[in-house]
Amino acid sequence: MDNLSGGHVVGVTGPLATIEVKKGQEVLQNEVAFVVCQGVPLKSEIIRVRGNLVDMQVFESTTGLKVGDEVQFSGELLSATLGPGILGNIYDGLQNPLAKLENNQGFFLKRGQYLNSLDEEKVWEFTPEVSKGTKVKGGHYLGKVPEGIFDHHILVPLTFLGTWEVVDIKPVGSYRITDQIAVLRNDDGREETVTMKQQWPVKIPLRTYEERLLPNRQLLTQCRLIDIFYPLAEGGTACIPGPFGAGKTVLQQIISRYAQADIVIIVACGERAGEVVETIREFPELEDPRTGKSLMDRTVIICNTSSMPVAAREASIYTGVTLGEYFRQIGLKVLLLADSTSRWAQALREASARMEEIPGEEAFPAYLESRIAAVYERAGLVRLYNDTTGSLTVIGTVSPAGGNFEEPVTQNTLKVVGAFYGLSRTRSDQRRYPAIDPLISWSLYLNLMGDSLNKQRNEEWVTLVREAQDLLFKGSEIHQMMLVVGEEGISVDDLVLYLKSEIVDAVCLQQDAFDVVERATSEERQVSDFLLIMDMVHHPFTFKGKEEAREQMTHMQNLFFQLKYCPFQGDEYQRYRKEIETILGKE
Amino acid sequence: MILEHSRITAIQGDIITVPATGITYGELATVKSRGRTSLAQVIRLRGDGVSLQVFAGAKGVATGDQVRFLGHPMQVAFGDALLGRIFNGSGDPIDKGSELMALPRIDIGGPSVNPIMRVIPRGFIETRVPMVDVFNPLVESQKLPIFAAAGEPYNDLLARIGMRANADIVILGGIGLKYDEYLKFRIAFEQAGVLSRTIMFIHTASDPVVERLLVPDMCLAVAEQFGVRGKRVLVLLTDMTAFADAMKEIAISMDMVPSNLGYPGSLYSDLASRYEKAVDFEGSGSITILAVTTMPGDDVTHPVPDNTGYITEGQFYLRKGVIEPFGSLSRLKQLVIGKVTREDHGYIMNSMVRLFAKSREVEQKLAMGFDKTADDDRYLHYAKLFYDRFMDLKVDIGLNDALDLGWKTLSECFRADEVGIKQEFVDKYWPKGH
Ligand SMILES: Nc1ncnc2c1ncn2[C@@H]1O[C@H](COP(=O)(O)OP(=O)(O)O)[C@@H](O)[C@H]1O
């Protein structure tokens, strides 16, 4: 690093170091720099330049740093390493493989250790997809290697501008990711060698595709409340705000297991390490029902938990999104789950406060809104250069202070997402899990995907869903009324309507994440059970009085309740279903 | 290298600034004033200005006082000799025992554990408090606060759980602890015969505010050392709100922009870096943290309980002398319920709480003057049984007995098809004759 430019430390507060550079020296915003602390270079990122004073956020503890300590610039933006071998990894926010750090360091994370993100010794079976003379652009496929259950296409480096000609391409064979697999030449006659590994700056969106498409296909999560009531689209965005303990993480965990995506990227951002451990330890043991392989084979975990350095937390979301965009580029259906975006926003706030910027609402920086929008905007369904599609769907949790959705992170997120799953304390206190409040949540995709849902599920689907949503609203109104005027103050009809809405709530919305049968509901079962429930809703019950209504409807609820715990189409299931159909006069 | 300086250029709150070079960030210093010496820590470097927080407070510090930089961060003595000992907020013995000069000293506030080196917690800690064991069981390596308004018996509950839990070592951190409360802890531990496996770091209400900042870090650094040596350590901290308040004072003296009610924007990270020390080490010991977080104005949305709730693995609400079933939560409970504990545990837990919620609704309805239905009577009866048999903190009963009592209570008030429990469990556990 001798010949590279640099400077020296003139101030330190928390993870922020201010350095002085020589007058006239070129400095790059978001450039990576290393500050040498007691002989150990600590990775940092330049986040502000004022004259010859440069502020950097240090991605490690700054204890031991001194005024006068040396700083070296790398000339590179903070980047992710892309190529075969990403899947199954557990990275920190800067894409260090934590499992390798473990071998080196024992129980605790020692600072200043930066390892290769990808295994450079591993050999991959490469098959070329272009021949000499082919004209290519950044993002075109040069070849492929099998990785897990899919073909990992090797891309012309995404940073390459303009058109290039393939001068050399390696034949079928075994290569490491650092081996040269092609030589490309551009119009100016400049030649570049290409390997299977490449870099992309994490804060810059990858746009090497033909066009973005309107998200109009469902991404199945196997969570009924989401899939039926507020569905999510492939390439869409959603947020899950909720007070602590309302079930944000559990919801994301079950989505990460059962969602019908090719790749799942989990960004554990500033939350508990223990929660990631469950995923790390359990996923390798769990089978992905779609492929029969271990769930870990389709998963990448980025783990910058709450006690890990706060600046790297800010980077972790960008690292995750960049990996997601890369897999989308390969034509895959990618789902990114970030828990929690509020911790990321707080990392921005901490840096902003240390730089003494003028604070906005609740001391968040004024650019919070645009930063949030920029992250969610990187999701999308795209048509690639070869006419196939790829998608990146993003679901972020939000942890509003005091559980109050009026705060800046929630509000700015709501402006940019396509679906809102608001968790309520009332519902979680009542153990109505997932505690998504059906009365405040919404999804723009129900309309957007209307046609395909009707085609796929049932010709009346969207109408029925709207009707069920309506019933929940009415049920809640009647419930409110009962709280004021008592049960004696409402009609039998209203009582029945209320009890019907309670059945929909209990057996359709509520879904036990820890029950083997309940935790995931297939599309087929969702359709079949929901139609039965709607038959019940449509059934013109006649009761002599409220007493009888309550009794009969409680019985009905219990039948549905038993039904939902029975494996689909099994004997037990058929028996309860029969019994319900008999009451509804449907056999 | 020890450097001395004797020109303090600024004193603001409990922060002093001295011109000095070659000083490292986070380093410790002593400030010698008239008649006393205090520890201080470097919290900002700016050119040749070094700002330090003075743990004993800057009151009485003079601009000519001598500041000695020690060249290392805060440390604490470590060794088996700590067992049974009591220290103050800066780690000096306050019992009549000997000085611990011979022991090695370890840095406090060390790096975090590599998440990969954690294992999924599996140890159920039985407390014989049914509101804990049945509804929100405590799990080894969990971090759990007790949320309580001033005046609630939170320290009694803490001591009670601390004495019964089968940990190898108990470390008590008192932060702004009233002297009487400290004595109560000491006497309770003595009587229970656990003092010899206890270590106490006690900062009392009359000690300097900034000194509070050291207590959790000292407790946790010691706990960590025992933990990696295979010991199962339980850390009790009371009261973490006092800790957060000290952090607020420092932030204000530093002219930091507050995010909420004067607390710094880093409050979440500051609390998390302490609570995250709770861990189950792969192939070694564990650290479990039970803390008290008092809620100013009995308001959970106050920044301290709010941020704490987001960090910890659940919380117990102590209100009117009982643990509230609503809001109280053990996030790790599913790791042990029905796996380590009896198969019907989960069903009983959910069903009883759901029905108790309904009872509360009935109570509210009646309070508003509505007619009572026959149904209501059953719910009221249930609510009473629930309180007497489960909520009352005097109840002292093991988990399996409590589960049996749960079935009995349900069957005394409801029909089997009303409780929303899977048929196979109803068939197996529903008391005969109901
Ligand atoms: N879908 C669910 N089914 C059953 N229990 C749940 C569900 N969601 C949440 N819980 C319970 O609530 C607790 C808190 O959930 P969690 O997702 O950790 O909350 P948050 O991330 O919102 O703070 C969990 O430990 C679990 O006991």
Ligand SMILES: [Mg+2]
């Ligand atoms: Mg969570």
